[in-house]
Amino acid sequence: MTKTAAVLGGGVIGGGWAARFLLNGWDVRVFDPDPEAERKISDVLANARRSLPGLGNVALPPEGALTFHATIEAAVQGVDWVQESVPERLDLKQKVYGELQAHVPPGAVIGSSTSGYKPSQLQDGFTNAAQIVVAHPFNPVYLMPLVEVVTTDVNTPEVIAKAKEIISAIGMYSLHLKKEIDAHVADRLLEAVWREALWLVKDGIATTEELDNAIRYGFGIRWAQMGLFETYRIAGGEAGMKHFLAQFGPCLSWPWTKLMDVPEYNDALVDLIAGQSDAQSGQHSIRELERIRDDNLVGMMRALGANDWGAGALQNAHDAARMSEAGLARSLDEVADISQPILTQSRVVPLDWTDYNGHMTESRYLDAFAQSTDRLMEIIGCDAEYIASGGSYFTAETHIRHIDEVHAGDPIQVKTRVIMGAGKKMHLWHEMYEGERLLATAEHMLLHVDLKTRRSAPPAAQIEANLTRIAEAHAALPAPEGLGRAIGAPR
Amino acid sequence: MTKTAAVLGGGVIGGGWAARFLLNGWDVRVFDPDPEAERKISDVLANARRSLPGLGNVALPPEGALTFHATIEAAVQGVDWVQESVPERLDLKQKVYGELQAHVPPGAVIGSSTSGYKPSQLQDGFTNAAQIVVAHPFNPVYLMPLVEVVTTDVNTPEVIAKAKEIISAIGMYSLHLKKEIDAHVADRLLEAVWREALWLVKDGIATTEELDNAIRYGFGIRWAQMGLFETYRIAGGEAGMKHFLAQFGPCLSWPWTKLMDVPEYNDALVDLIAGQSDAQSGQHSIRELERIRDDNLVGMMRALGANDWGAGALQNAHDAARMSEAGLARSLDEVADISQPILTQSRVVPLDWTDYNGHMTESRYLDAFAQSTDRLMEIIGCDAEYIASGGSYFTAETHIRHIDEVHAGDPIQVKTRVIMGAGKKMHLWHEMYEGERLLATAEHMLLHVDLKTRRSAPPAAQIEANLTRIAEAHAALPAPEGLGRAIGAPR
Numbered sequence: 004m005t006k007t008a009a010v011l012g013g014g015v016i017g018g019g020w021a022a023r024f025l026l027n028g029w030d031v032r033v034f035d036p037d038p039e040a041e042r043k044i045s046d047v048l049a050n051a052r053r054s055l056p057g058l059g060n061v062a063l064p065p066e067g068a069l070t071f072h073a074t075i076e077a078a079v080q081g082v083d084w085v086q087e088s089v090p091e092r093l094d095l096k097q098k099v100y101g102e103l104q105a106h107v108p109p110g111a112v113i114g115s116s117t118s119g120y121k122p123s124q125l126q127d128g129f130t131n132a133a134q135i136v137v138a139h140p141f142n143p144v145y146l147m148p149l150v151e152v153v154t155t156d157v158n159t160p161e162v163i164a165k166a167k168e169i170i171s172a173i174g175m176y177s178l179h180l181k182k183e184i185d186a187h188v189a190d191r192l193l194e195a196v197w198r199e200a201l202w203l204v205k206d207g208i209a210t211t212e213e214l215d216n217a218i219r220y221g222f223g224i225r226w227a228q229m230g231l232f233e234t235y236r237i238a239g240g241e242a243g244m245k246h247f248l249a250q251f252g253p254c255l256s257w258p259w260t261k262l263m264d265v266p267e268y269n270d271a272l273v274d275l276i277a278g279q280s281d282a283q284s285g286q287h288s289i290r291e292l293e294r295i296r297d298d299n300l301v302g303m304m305r306a307l308g309a310n311d312w313g314a315g316a317l318q319n320a321h322d323a324a325r326m327s328e329a330g331l332a333r334s335l336d337e338v339a340d341i342s343q344p345i346l347t348q349s350r351v352v353p354l355d356w357t358d359y360n361g362h363m364t365e366s367r368y369l370d371a372f373a374q375s376t377d378r379l380m381e382i383i384g385c386d387a388e389y390i391a392s393g394g395s396y397f398t399a400e401t402h403i404r405h406i407d408e409v410h411a412g413d414p415i416q417v418k419t420r421v422i423m424g425a426g427k428k429m430h431l432w433h434e435m436y437e438g439e440r441l442l443a444t445a446e447h448m449l450l451h452v453d454l455k456t457r458r459s460a461p462p463a464a465q466i467e468a469n470l471t472r473i474a475e476a477h478a479a480l481p482a483p484e485g486l487g488r489a490i491g492a493p494r
Numbered sequence: 495m496t497k498t499a500a501v502l503g504g505g506v507i508g509g510g511w512a513a514r515f516l517l518n519g520w521d522v523r524v525f526d527p528d529p530e531a532e533r534k535i536s537d538v539l540a541n542a543r544r545s546l547p548g549l550g551n552v553a554l555p556p557e558g559a560l561t562f563h564a565t566i567e568a569a570v571q572g573v574d575w576v577q578e579s580v581p582e583r584l585d586l587k588q589k590v591y592g593e594l595q596a597h598v599p600p601g602a603v604i605g606s607s608t609s610g611y612k613p614s615q616l617q618d619g620f621t622n623a624a625q626i627v628v629a630h631p632f633n634p635v636y637l638m639p640l641v642e643v644v645t646t647d648v649n650t651p652e653v654i655a656k657a658k659e660i661i662s663a664i665g666m667y668s669l670h671l672k673k674e675i676d677a678h679v680a681d682r683l684l685e686a687v688w689r690e691a692l693w694l695v696k697d698g699i700a701t702t703e704e705l706d707n708a709i710r711y712g713f714g715i716r717w718a719q720m721g722l723f724e725t726y727r728i729a730g731g732e733a734g735m736k737h738f739l740a741q742f743g744p745c746l747s748w749p750w751t752k753l754m755d756v757p758e759y760n761d762a763l764v765d766l767i768a769g770q771s772d773a774q775s776g777q778h779s780i781r782e783l784e785r786i787r788d789d790n791l792v793g794m795m796r797a798l799g800a801n802d803w804g805a806g807a808l809q810n811a812h813d814a815a816r817m818s819e820a821g822l823a824r825s826l827d828e829v830a831d832i833s834q835p836i837l838t839q840s841r842v843v844p845l846d847w848t849d850y851n852g853h854m855t856e857s858r859y860l861d862a863f864a865q866s867t868d869r870l871m872e873i874i875g876c877d878a879e880y881i882a883s884g885g886s887y888f889t890a891e892t893h894i895r896h897i898d899e900v901h902a903g904d905p906i907q908v909k910t911r912v913i914m915g916a917g918k919k920m921h922l923w924h925e926m927y928e929g930e931r932l933l934a935t936a937e938h939m940l941l942h943v944d945l946k947t948r949r950s951a952p953p954a955a956q957i958e959a960n961l962t963r964i965a966e967a968h969a970a971l972p973a974p975e976g977l978g979r980a981i982g983a984p985r
Contacts (some may be wrong), residue, residue: 231688
């Protein structure tokens with residue numbers, strides 16, 4: 004059943020939440036008195052549609068419906084989640100929570116995007132305080148998985164469990180703080196760097212661009228995958244974390260930062276920072292920077308996914324949970340109709356699969372087809388467990404025909420036929436479609452191999468039986484156009 | 495001519511420098527009285543050989559020679575660079591610099607890996623002070639491009655220019671500070687986060703693992719590509735950096751951190767941090783963590799390279815500078831012998847091109863072949879400028895035969911033949927080798943297209959002429975085995 008979220012307050016953060024929910028199949032009801040809200044949300048949504056659906060390897064559900072409402076009362080009707088992202092003023096937020104207590108469904112979670120307020124400050128005095136939690140996301144909300152969940156003793160275990168379950172269902176990660184604290188966790192760390200960085204610019208040690216380079220050519224890349232403590236654990240070497248602490252613990256009281264003092268926030272500092280930032284990034288509009296950022300984030304998160312690590316591992320888990328709903332079988336029993344070509348892929352063309360014009364690049368066609376081969380292998384029982392036991396199929400030959408173009412963000416499906424499956428041989432035929440439009444075909448000859456000797460060898464009996472069963476069922480289909488074709492041969 | 499570096503002090507940092515120099519073709523002379531130094535350096539070198547050569551898309555030069563020497567005097571003979579990475583004690587460092595002034599070649603740059611000392615402290619009292627700079631790298635030195643270069647008025651412009659030139663030649667980035675300062679720049683930022691993070695663990699707000707997740711699922715991924723200021727510029731939106739500053743500037747004096755105070759460094763804090771770190775990462779040895787880290791760093795940096803951004807853009811520039819030396823032509827004039835198959839690729843199989851067993855994955859063969867097609871296109875004049883003018887070649891059909899396996903870290907070359915080039919058609923034959931061993935062949939039929947209409951159209955006359963010239967020269971070669979083969983056809 005489609006779930007519904009109310010988004011109170013558009014803007015970059017509210018719009019990001021709206022996009023997260025919509026693209027994960029939720030209906031979203033927006034309340035924002037700003038006459039520009041609809042345009043602002045549609046800008047964020049355009050960025051999100053461009054990047055999020057292709058972040059994973061499995062298609063998301065059909066997009067939910069987006070509606071705008073004139074009152075909070077109307078927006079929160081029948082919703083499962085309310086996300087409050089109004090400006091960071093306690094009086095404004097309290098006005099919203101006051102209205103909410105009269106109208107919000109009793110089973111809904113109310114999440115606040117606040118970065119500055121503690122949940123106790125938001126709950127104070129409201130009858131539905133138990134429903135109110137902090138759910139603090141990070142920009143861009145449609146790509147960054149982190150949500151800081153902050154609760155108090157007033158929240159029930161049921162509300163907390165529901166909050167975490169929904170955050171996970173839309174592909175995000177709940178960092179549930181053990182206690183509430185000003186600014187939660189991540190912003191405290193950011194504030195620390197921000198303060199020291201302002202000193203470094205103010206004191207003329209380095210420019211904003213140089214400081215950004217110090218981060219992105221150095222610890223930023225390390226932190227993208229392991230964070231602070233795991234990185235330092237490595238620095239400690241086999242001697243371990245205690246060794247690292249013994250080495251660097253004492254530095255804490257050395258004059259290595261100016262953290263004990265706050266730089267004066269004045270016009271001169273603003274002009275200095277803003278001027279350097281213009282020199283560094285002024286050649287790109289904010290929209291361009293957003294798209295460059297999203298291209299980079301998707302590429303890096305997918306690179307992490309290939310290693311099943313960090314944010315990429317979160318995405319993989321989200322993909323795995325979606326396979327059945329996307330119509331992808333993981334065993335022969337799950338194949339709905341064995342007499343027809345088998346759906347072996349349903350996804351969106353990711354940003355990192357395309358050239359600078361947004362067309363899917365040549366090699367990614369084989370990437371997609373190889374993933375379809377993997378899916379077919381899993382279906383016949385050649386799964387991770389079987390491969391670990393020492394057998395697998397290797398591709399000997401591939402023939403790809405490019406029929407039509409496809410762009411980043413387009414939904415694609417691959418349907419697979421077993422042309423022949425007997426003994427060591429597996430002969431496959433994949434067709435890639437966008438809707439009814441045939442994009443490419445791939446013909447593959449694979450051989451079953453013994454992974455120890457790296458030579459061809461017969462598969463396990465059950466695998467050959469499963470493969471033969473599909474091949475026999477598919478034999479009744481007409482031969483695919485282009486089968487057995489050689490390059491340069493007349494059609 | 496081969497250049498030579500002296501590495502004084504092995505360990506993780508010195509070993510990382512040794513690996514950087516060696517894998518970029520330098521000879522390296524090590525001095526380290528530690529009897530374990532040779533083993534320690536060989537451990538780092540094993541990690542570096544696994545990850546660095548495949549970071550880029552162009553082969554590095556042949557590895558230099560690594561030698562160990564019993565004295566500083568012997569180690570620094572005839573070197574172009576001396577890198578000092580002895581333990582962080584000023585008396586130890588000064589002893590090294592005292593010996594250096596008697597023996598180091600006058601033209602050599604002396605770089606110190608110190609994170610704690612300013613260059614003036616290292617130069618003080620030595621006759622060759624002008625040669626001494628801080629060149630502070632980041633772990634793993636063989637992958638992280640950042641080097642903080644810190645100099646004083648004593649350094650000559652020639653020494654500073656030479657230092658930057660060499661750092662760039664080994665694929666790194668010089669962040670040249672405008673003034674010396676305690677702990678340079680990046681460690682000051684790290685110290686800020688470290689201090690606040692220790693408070694958060696000590697106060698029981700979050701564990702080390704949760705804090706690492708707060709970083710790697712959130713701002714760490716952002717910082718890996720844009721750093722702090724460019725990220726905040728986006729947060730400011732079209733209103734710009736001043737708007738962002740107006741919004742967040744005042745927070746500086748709010749109680750959002752505990753930076754004004756230093757957590758007491760005692761056994762209880764050490765046990766708390768080390769215990770949580772064991773729970774978080776103890777299932778992996780340090781060696782495993784290093785390899786996971788390097789897999790992730792290579793994957794993410796290569797993802798950034800695909801967008802020509804950040805650390806990936808640095809690597810691309812390093813690749814471009816190496817093409818000629820690697821034997822790769824960029825125009826027909828640069829092709830040494832047009833009568834033979836043309837070298838269109840010389841690289842090492844990168845970590846992100848392989849499966850969990852370290853074998854190159856199926857789709858990456860086409861990735862490599864497609865890059866070879868791009869190189870051949872550039873050679874005939876179908877370069878970025880021509881493509882921008884509206885013409886290009888699209889692949890219509892591909893036939894790949896997998897002949898033998900290849901692993902991460904193996905050097906591969908692709909040689910390309912033009913089977914036919916006339917009118918709109920380009921028929922190519924690629925062979926991929928590791929040394930003399932044939933790994934795979936790829937046959938491609940491409941069509942020249944008008945990028946506006948997306949339909950086939952004749953190429954520019956000069957491009958057709960160049961292509962025909964190669965096709966005619968290659969026609970004298972015997973037909974390749976496997977040409978025109980269809981899948982399933984008898985050999």
